[in-house]
Amino acid sequence: MKKxxxxxxxxxxxxxxxxxxxxxxxxxxxxxDVKDVRIGKVIELQVDTALEGEALNARVGEMCDKLLxxxxxxxxxxxxx
Amino acid sequence: MKKxxxxxxxxxxxxxxxxxxxxxxxxxxxxxDVKDVRIGKVIELQVDTALEGEALNARVGEMCDKLLxxxxxxxxxxxxx
Numbered sequence: 026m027k028k029x030x031x032x033x034x035x036x037x038x039x040x041x042x043x044x045x046x047x048x049x050x051x052x053x054x055x056x057x058d059v060k061d062v063r064i065g066k067v068i069e070l071q072v073d074t075a076l077e078g079e080a081l082n083a084r085v086g087e088m089c090d091k092l093l094x095x096x097x098x099x100x101x102x103x104x105x106x
Numbered sequence: 107m108k109k110x111x112x113x114x115x116x117x118x119x120x121x122x123x124x125x126x127x128x129x130x131x132x133x134x135x136x137x138x139d140v141k142d143v144r145i146g147k148v149i150e151l152q153v154d155t156a157l158e159g160e161a162l163n164a165r166v167g168e169m170c171d172k173l174l175x176x177x178x179x180x181x182x183x184x185x186x187x
Contacts, residue, residue, distance in 0.1 A: 026141065032148050034148070034150075044149075047149065047173065047174065050173055051151075051173060054169075054172060054173060056165075056169055058153050058154045058155045059151055059152070059153055059154075059169075060107065060152040060153070060154050061150075061151070061152040062149060062150065062151050062152075063149075063150045064147060064148070064149050064150075065147070065148045065149075065150070066145060066146070066147060066148065067113050067115070067145070067146045067147065067148045068125075068128065068143060068144075068145050068146075069115075069143065069144045069145075069146070070132075070140055070142070070143050071140070071142040071143075072139050072140055072141070073139045073140075073141050074139045084137075088132055088135075088137055088140070091135060092128065092131055092132060092135060093128065
């Protein structure tokens with residue numbers, strides 16, 4: 026069983042109102058040194074496979090392209106373990 | 107300017123219907139080796155501070171306790187850089 030973590034983030038040009046709201050709220054709470062907040066998703070998968078490294082990443086990348094991320098507005102990053 | 111990444115996840119006993127839905131959808135797409143999917147948030151902050159290491163983590167931990175995470179149902183993990 027392999028544990029894979031996928032980080033899905035809005036692309037850098039895309040407005041992130043949820044992040045902006047958190048940023049303003051933190052500033053209002055006195056954390057005025059917080060300058061930019063972006064909020065994305067982290068998806069943790071348990072995959073029952075013998076695949077490792079590049080091959081496993083390719084398979085999870087396929088899942089991201091098909092279902093887990095929206096490539097028009099989102100980027101993803103695959104982290105193993 | 108320090109970049110800090112916070113992973114906010116549902117605690118392990120807490121049901122994750124969004125994760126279950128993604129899991130069933132992946133299984134239906136032919137990825138039957140995907141056994142467990144949990145979906146959380148990743149929050150990326152730019153903090154304009156001289157703090158480092160433990161002190162920076164403590165400050166961001168405070169933000170999580172006050173605003174970014176719900177400690178009743180969520181856990182968080184702070185990653186620098």
